[in-house]
Amino acid sequence: MTRRAIILVEGDPTGNILPYAQAARRLGLHPIILSSEPAQYDWRVAESIEAIRVDTNDLDALTRECSRLRSTYEVAGITCAKEWVCAAVAKLCKHFDLPGPSPASIERCCDKFTQRRLLAEAGVPVPAYRLATNATDVEHSAAEIGLPVILKPAVGNGSSGVRLCRNVDDLIEHTAYLLGGKHIWRSSPKVLVEEFANGPYYGAYMMGDELIGICAAEFDPPPHFVFREWTFPASLTEEQHERIADLSRSCLRALGLGWGPAGVEVRWTKRGPVVIEVNPRLAGAPDPQMVQLACGVDLVTEHIKLVLGDRRNRRRRHSQTVVARYLVPDRDGILDRIDGESQAAAVPGVVEVKLCIEPKTPIARKGDYRDCIGYIVAASPDLAETKMIAQRGVDLISWSITPFATRGSGSGSGETGNKAARPGR
Template identity: 30%
Template sequence: MKHLLLVESNESITGIQACQELGYTVTLITQDIQHYLKGQPLASHPLHRVDYIHEVDTFNEEAVVDFVKEYHKVHPLTGVMSFAEFYVVQATAAAHAIGVPTMHPLAAKNARNKYKSRELCIQNGVPVPVSLLAGSVEEACQHAQAMGYPCIIKPCDGAMSIGVVLVNNERELRQAYDSYVNNRNYGRNLYGSADVLIEEFAAGPLVSVEMVTYQGKDVLIGITDRRLVGFPYFVETGASFPVQLSNETEIVEAVSQGLRALGVDFGPTHTEVALTPEGPKIIEFNPRMVGGPVPEMIKYATGIHLPVEVLRMHMGEEPNLTATVSRGAASREFCSPVDGTLLEVTGLKALEGRPDILKSHFIAAGREVSYPRSNFDWIGRVTVGGDDAAQAEQKCSEIQNGIGLHIVARPLS
């Protein structure tokens, strides 16, 4: 039986569920199993599907590589990978060390380091926003003054929009810088780099290009439209797939050119692109499969079960990336307009029994909620299918109008 080792997991356990469909033996290495269990017994948690679990310092690349090399000697592995953004570099390094299919580790590092990816893109003529690296608040202020306000401050190695802020003046920049460098804990004992980027504000709609690179070819799965709220923060509150754009060829070519510049030679990628008046500009590359509700949206819209196909290619099998249906899907995330406590969510009963609702989930009443500052601040999500993306998006708007969030605001201190 084929044996896959996963370096951590995404919160939805998507990859582990797909492994079950494929009949793989699965080993999970994690820094802390309680991060997933949260006090729940393993026997009643989805992780009970995993065959073997070992605790390893998964944020330490050397520790992961050493463990995998020794483990492989006793329990031969067919593949090593991670669906979780913060662990892709470690997983690719370990897979490369034992000679199983993977993206080149340097390409993964290039993609995860946003400044390095900017440098490589500029060297290769790939359109990206102007971006300057800052190692201190004074350097950040100097860069912003030279670039001009408004501009963006963002971590070099972040994710989930954490620490990404639009600033209009030096006071806001200093505040955003201090807020990030003093709160660099992403959870799971992960700490972001103290280096930040001061970046041109690439105004325009945001889309993401979902691709799979296999045998030297970039296969387009589709383009996802993105909805943002929370300015000066950048929080995703909706998506539709697949979006049809008049300049799709230009966008896809820019992304493929960027992937070549970074050295991406294998695996899924999720690339965010701003559609500016000057043309598409690549905001960031992610050396992993798109997350959140989008894999389920892709499956409904195209018939491609992306997590399964990504697993298969990492196990030395040929993925099937050909669409078998042509539909659309959309999602809507719900956020609180204030910091406070969620009392009740109304309007959910109207969704019960609807065959076009792919998934609906909201947090429990009584939970503390926050004004959206990152993609961790969602209260709930609804994912819906349609004849095409536009119809699914319209359904999401109607659903949003029918759902009420009843929140008690937290008193100002």
């Protein structure tokens, strides 16, 4: 009998790709990872997961490899856990007549300028925005919108290259970073200049056109947007919940989405909810774990079921409030040590402790998702209690960082970094 397989194209090595592979196995599938760098998934040998090297930036190469695998396996579906390959995966699904999202819709959504335009045309409230391809365009756009503004790549994710610019000096500096060769572009350089929509941040988790739930998040201090804490479900009034839910569905209609997972990011401003971004994918860890703990819906498994053509009902229950606290260093340097994982995991109510970095690893903060060196997830029926549990866990994690040697100083200076760094300090 031909073995039934599912193809997973790329993913975050410490994020959702392993849960996808594990969920596929629970459903009786043989997971196969296609990656430009299979070695980055260092757990694949221990998990006995097949990984094949292929240029995942090359659609023709992906198509050939999928065709080859179909001669050996019954390929039941193709999916991904990484935004930059979402459009390619949608095209593969269409080519092989497998369930998947609309390739055109995914491509429109992944271009933030096109996404803003389509949302605005549909009457969805978005920040004022302009597209710029050079420093002069950036300067003029910022003047038209009015400082402060957000500068971000028109194509990208994880807050990479995103910065709040409060004044002209900030604007010049970050424009030079984005357009001066320091930022790594996956497409032609295009910068979105955007009004700063200030207010509480919420994220809506969608599966198909169904709202699964809404979370709240807090960031470390600007100018970057590094997450510090997630809370699920968000503490909202009934009116706020309905407005965000309706707005999220309007986004999916405007962008032609509605198949598979999506995330809608919202800021609640003085003029009400404003859509910051729509992501045509499942959020990374620990978001799916938080949703499952809070309401019993396994988003990873539900996504795979859709990939297989199964549209089962997702029954939700609310029994717990879940808080994730991120561990973020306050300086660059060499991580000397990081301790307390087992002690934090032993705190009643702490359900997961994840450290993403090993001692002696260089730390060079980017101002985006890559700055996170770990997280703690806590759960209980009460929000205040859950936050206290998470804090107890965080208090037990400590680390030290030796700053990089600077010109004129010896490499053996022995200067010690954050011995008891605290997210949310």
